Amino acid sequence: MVAHLIQFATDHYILVAIFVVLLVLLLLNEIRRGGQSLSNGQLTALVNADKGLVIDIRTAKEYAAGHIVGAINIPQDKLAARMSELDKHKEKTLIVVDAMGQQSGTHCRELLKAGYTAAKLSGGVSSWKADNLPLVK
Numbered sequence: 001m002v003a004h005l006i007q008f009a010t011d012h013y014i015l016v017a018i019f020v021v022l023l024v025l026l027l028l029n030e031i032r033r034g035g036q037s038l039s040n041g042q043l044t045a046l047v048n049a050d051k052g053l054v055i056d057i058r059t060a061k062e063y064a065a066g067h068i069v070g071a072i073n074i075p076q077d078k079l080a081a082r083m084s085e086l087d088k089h090k091e092k093t094l095i096v097v098d099a100m101g102q103q104s105g106t107h108c109r110e111l112l113k114a115g116y117t118a119a120k121l122s123g124g125v126s127s128w129k130a131d132n133l134p135l136v137k
Contacts, residue, residue, distance in 0.1 A: 035096070035108035037122040040131050043068075043095055052093045055079075055086070057107055058125070066135035068097060068128060079107055083114055093117045100124045 009016045038046070046052030047070060054071035056063050063073040074082050076098070086094060094116050096104040104120035111118035121127070129135065 035105065035112055036119040037101075038095060038119050039122060040128055040133055043121055044133075046093055046095065050092075052095050052119075053086075053089045054095045054097055054121075056097050056125075057104065058097075058099055062099065064137065066125070066129075066137050068125070069134065069136050071097065076103060076107055079110065083111070086111075086116065090116060093119055095119050095121055097121045097128075098124045100126045 043052065043054070047054065054068050056067050056071040056073045057076040057079060058067075058073070059075055060073060063071075067073065074085070094111055096108045096111065096118060097120070098104045098107075101120065101122055101124035104124065108118045108120045123130070125135070
């Protein structure tokens with residue numbers, strides 16, 4: 001099987017090169033569409049400078065178990081309906097946080113389409129915990 005794959009790649013190297021380039025371009029486009037990814041340090045700097053607001057899209061139960069200081073809880077299934085609550089924070093970067101950083105890109109895109117400046121925390125709350133940063137209960 002692997003021998004056939006290698007043989008195909010060597011016989012059709014132009015097709016394989018085009019496929020790889022298209023795959024990379026697709027991945028880059030998807031990453032960019034989800035908004036900027038922030039590290040824990042970048043999130044902290046934005047919030048401390050009063051230029052960022054953390055939007056925690058986890059469930060109320062997960063939020064109550066521990067969240068980033070100053071975070072507002074708007075569960076992901078209610079974000080579209082409660083987006084008007086964020087109008088008073090339009091001048092800030094809205095930083096979308098979820099459990100592991102997997103769903104925040106989708107909701108970050110929604111905020112960007114609605115005219116907000118938005119970014120997502122890379123790795124979500126799990127990366128925050130992994131860096132031993134404080135959570136409020």
